[in-house]
Amino acid sequence: MRRTPLVSVLAGLALALTACGGDGDGDTTTAGSGGGELTGRGPITLVSGKDRSGNMQKMVDGWNAAHPNETVRIIELPDEPNDQRQQMIQNATTRSDAYTVLNLDVVWTAEFAANRWLAELPKNQLDTAKLLPATVTTGEYRGRLYAMPLTSDSGLLFYRTDLLKKAGVSEPPKTWAEMWDACDKVKKLPEGKGVDCYLTEVGKTEGLTVTAAEAINSTGGNIVDASGKPAVNTPQAKEGVDFLVNAIKDGRMPKAALTLDGEGGRRHFQAGKLLFHRQWPYQYGLANTDDGSSKVVGKFAVAPIPGPNGPGAANLGGHNYAISAFAKNKATALDFIKYMADEKQQKANSLATSQAPTVAALYDDPEMIKKYPYLPTLKAAIQNAKSRPVVVRYGDVTAAIQGSVYDALGGKTPTGQAMTDLQNKLTELTTP
Amino acid sequence: MATTVKNRPDAVPRPAAGARRGRRPKGDAQSSRRLAAVLLSPTLLVLALVVGYPVIAGFRESLYSRGQQLDADGFVVEGERFVGLDNYTAVFSGDRGDAFWNAFYNTTFFTVTTVALETVIGVVMALIMHQAFRGRAFVRASILVPWAIPTAISGLLWRWIFQHDGVANAVLRQQVLWTADGLESKIAVIIAEVWKTSPFIGLLVLAGLQMIPREVYEAARVDGAGPLQRFWRITLPLVKPTLLVAVLFRMLDALRMFDLPAVLIGVNKDSVETLTMLSWFEANNVRYGSAAAYATILFVYIAVIAYLFVRLLGADIIGQAKQTGKQRQTRKKAKA
Numbered sequence: 204m205r206r207t208p209l210v211s212v213l214a215g216l217a218l219a220l221t222a223c224g225g226d227g228d229g230d231t232t233t234a235g236s237g238g239g240e241l242t243g244r245g246p247i248t249l250v251s252g253k254d255r256s257g258n259m260q261k262m263v264d265g266w267n268a269a270h271p272n273e274t275v276r277i278i279e280l281p282d283e284p285n286d287q288r289q290q291m292i293q294n295a296t297t298r299s300d301a302y303t304v305l306n307l308d309v310v311w312t313a314e315f316a317a318n319r320w321l322a323e324l325p326k327n328q329l330d331t332a333k334l335l336p337a338t339v340t341t342g343e344y345r346g347r348l349y350a351m352p353l354t355s356d357s358g359l360l361f362y363r364t365d366l367l368k369k370a371g372v373s374e375p376p377k378t379w380a381e382m383w384d385a386c387d388k389v390k391k392l393p394e395g396k397g398v399d400c401y402l403t404e405v406g407k408t409e410g411l412t413v414t415a416a417e418a419i420n421s422t423g424g425n426i427v428d429a430s431g432k433p434a435v436n437t438p439q440a441k442e443g444v445d446f447l448v449n450a451i452k453d454g455r456m457p458k459a460a461l462t463l464d465g466e467g468g469r470r471h472f473q474a475g476k477l478l479f480h481r482q483w484p485y486q487y488g489l490a491n492t493d494d495g496s497s498k499v500v501g502k503f504a505v506a507p508i509p510g511p512n513g514p515g516a517a518n519l520g521g522h523n524y525a526i527s528a529f530a531k532n533k534a535t536a537l538d539f540i541k542y543m544a545d546e547k548q549q550k551a552n553s554l555a556t557s558q559a560p561t562v563a564a565l566y567d568d569p570e571m572i573k574k575y576p577y578l579p580t581l582k583a584a585i586q587n588a589k590s591r592p593v594v595v596r597y598g599d600v601t602a603a604i605q606g607s608v609y610d611a612l613g614g615k616t617p618t619g620q621a622m623t624d625l626q627n628k629l630t631e632l633t634t635p
Numbered sequence: 636m637a638t639t640v641k642n643r644p645d646a647v648p649r650p651a652a653g654a655r656r657g658r659r660p661k662g663d664a665q666s667s668r669r670l671a672a673v674l675l676s677p678t679l680l681v682l683a684l685v686v687g688y689p690v691i692a693g694f695r696e697s698l699y700s701r702g703q704q705l706d707a708d709g710f711v712v713e714g715e716r717f718v719g720l721d722n723y724t725a726v727f728s729g730d731r732g733d734a735f736w737n738a739f740y741n742t743t744f745f746t747v748t749t750v751a752l753e754t755v756i757g758v759v760m761a762l763i764m765h766q767a768f769r770g771r772a773f774v775r776a777s778i779l780v781p782w783a784i785p786t787a788i789s790g791l792l793w794r795w796i797f798q799h800d801g802v803a804n805a806v807l808r809q810q811v812l813w814t815a816d817g818l819e820s821k822i823a824v825i826i827a828e829v830w831k832t833s834p835f836i837g838l839l840v841l842a843g844l845q846m847i848p849r850e851v852y853e854a855a856r857v858d859g860a861g862p863l864q865r866f867w868r869i870t871l872p873l874v875k876p877t878l879l880v881a882v883l884f885r886m887l888d889a890l891r892m893f894d895l896p897a898v899l900i901g902v903n904k905d906s907v908e909t910l911t912m913l914s915w916f917e918a919n920n921v922r923y924g925s926a927a928a929y930a931t932i933l934f935v936y937i938a939v940i941a942y943l944f945v946r947l948l949g950a951d952i953i954g955q956a957k958q959t960g961k962q963r964q965t966r967k968k969a970k971a
Contacts, residue, residue, distance in 0.1 A: 459810070462812050
């Protein structure tokens with residue numbers, strides 16, 4: 204009897220070795236990294252997070268009606284972005300052809316492209332000229348286009364028009380100093396009691412990376428410079444992070460911000476306890492919902508985020524469509540991406556979901572502006588916006604940024620020390 | 636409960652089997668052994684497949700690395716590389732070494748504090764549930780509620796309680812940032828964990844209590860033992876085997892704690908980062924080799940703790956085997 208488990212363990216071991224040996228020596232020729240032709244026509248899949256509005260299905264139905272032999276099927280992934288990324292990576296590491304068109308978050312492009320998980324897109328066949336230029340950079344890796352920007356997003360400064368008016372401030376602040384001035388004036392009003400001055404996302408999540416990038420870019424600094432080298436031990440980077448550190452230290456930003464995520468911030472703003480709020484545009488509709496959930500209906504407006512000497516540099520969000528390197532029917536996939544990125548589809552999508560388009564002209568479209576009055580402001584923000592670090596090991600880089608900046612904000616380490624530590628960590632992470 | 640299951644089969648069929656064994660020819664014993672092997676083999680096969688294979692495959696993975704280098708065009712160099720123990724040495728060196736020892740400390744700290752608190756509270760719960768009083772069924776059911784709630788959900792519930800404008804701060808009339816990164820978050824995790832898992836110990840200890848015969852207490856009372864004496868001298872020794880098993884289970888569970896701190900406080904927070912979270916982070920960043928190394932180290936750590944626990948405190952987890960061993964020894968002695 205004692206021999207039996209040993210035998211099965213050995214069998215298991217043999218199984219393990221053969222099973223794992225298989226995926227290590229896969230041939231590399233199939234990976235379409237060299238900008239090869241996108242060929243093959245037939246049914247494909249579109250892999251994306253939850254289609255909450257049902258509008259994606261509607262657009263796909265439109266395509267399917269016109270292309271009965273090249274139908275698209277939507278594969279819905281979990282709601283959590285990280286889970287989506289995990290599943291897409293799993294599909295890629297097994298070289299499965301189950302996923303064709305991938306709906307990627309803007310920060311994943313570098314990692315997916317560098318791992319040869321994406322097919323390069325032909326720039327001459329896709330009309331990127333009509334898109335906002337900043338959005339196109341989010342689909343590029345080392346000068347090559349790997350993903351077509353479909354939706355965009357950027358931070359805006361939400362501010363309370365009623366309070367500013369009472370305090371005699373006629374314009375939203377363009378600089379940090381103006382913002383603090385306005386706060387001081389509002390603080391003196393009876394209505395200003397219990398209203399926090401400013402809030403941006405500083406909880407230890409991806410939101411903190413966005414916040415840090417915005418603060419550093421606004422001072423003219425960079426987290427990772429154009430050549431791909433980290434540059435956070437510069438005076439500009441320190442000035443940016445110090446703005447956040449001092450905001451908390453001086454009580455401009457509530458200390459509780461360290462525990463709040465984006466939704467926590469929205470609750471705070473909608474409860475009427477916040478004067479200035481850096482937030483994504485999705486809050487606009489929700490804070491204007493007249494069902495009792497918001498106390499600031501009609502009492503706020505948006506402006507570009509402020510910086511040290513003028514408007515700041517907001518950060519880019521959004522989603523891009525890419526083609527899996529291991530997929531079949533890539534020609535169909537390219538046509539489908541063209542269809543989805545088309546101005547007409549983008550407009551319909553924006554009107555249905557409130558996701559911002561990437562086509563520049565749509566920001567001046569009267570019908571769009573009527574539904575989303577913040578669009579001209581958002582256009583200005585996106586034109587001036589920067590992307591988060593374009594690095595292959597993005598997961599490690601964002602965790603390192605969050606760690607160091609959070610320690611500085613919480614008063615654990617002085618800003619200078621935190622930035623030196625971060626520089627060392629990032630140097631290690633970005634050296635090939 | 637464990638005691639009865641253990642004693643009965645031993646007490647009755649053993650001598651009979653022993654008696655028969657003497658009469659049977661040798662070949663018979665061999666064939667029955669073979670039959671036992673055949674009958675057990677499906678179980679062993681399944682175990683090898685669902686336990687043995689993953690453990691070995693995980694260990695093998697921990698010796699490899701892939702996709703960590705970029706070529707001149709910015710593409711990841713493909714293919715798996717055998718790196719020997721590099722993944723293990725990397726765990727202990729530099730920044731990652733600090734992170735490892737921090738997580739190691741957190742894991743151990745959470746295990747010691749939560750299990751100690753749970754044991755005390757669980758035993759008290761069991762003593763209360765064991766009393767005969769009106770509404771006993773209701774108390775029993777309500778004590779078990781936390782255990783019935785999935786950990787991720789209880790993590791969410793506690794996050795609401797511990798948020799800056801939540802119930803905890805309202806009750807304390809303080810502005811404590813429980814879910815920021817600090818000692819407060821450790822305390823929050825301990826509170827939520829103890830709340831959730833004390834009923835488990837309570838339930839198991841209750842089962843042990845119900846096995847103690849009433850006569851023992853009556854005899855003690857006749858001899859003039861007070862309630863405290865009865866607890867220390869009778870209840871605790873008699874419930875010890877069950878209690879130790881319950882504590883061992885809780886320890887093994889607490890050592891691989893992940894979901895509660897991850898949901899309640901968040902990932903990548905030094906103050907509550909446990910070893911499983913480090914492994915999760917590595918896997919998340921497509922470094923499966925390194926993730927497997929962390930998992931293997933945790934596996935060894937848990938195995939060592941379990942072994943020491945069984946050895947030092949004599950937790951009767953494999954009680955039957957031990958008892959048969961003893962019986963054989965006594966039989967030998969009797970023969971001599």
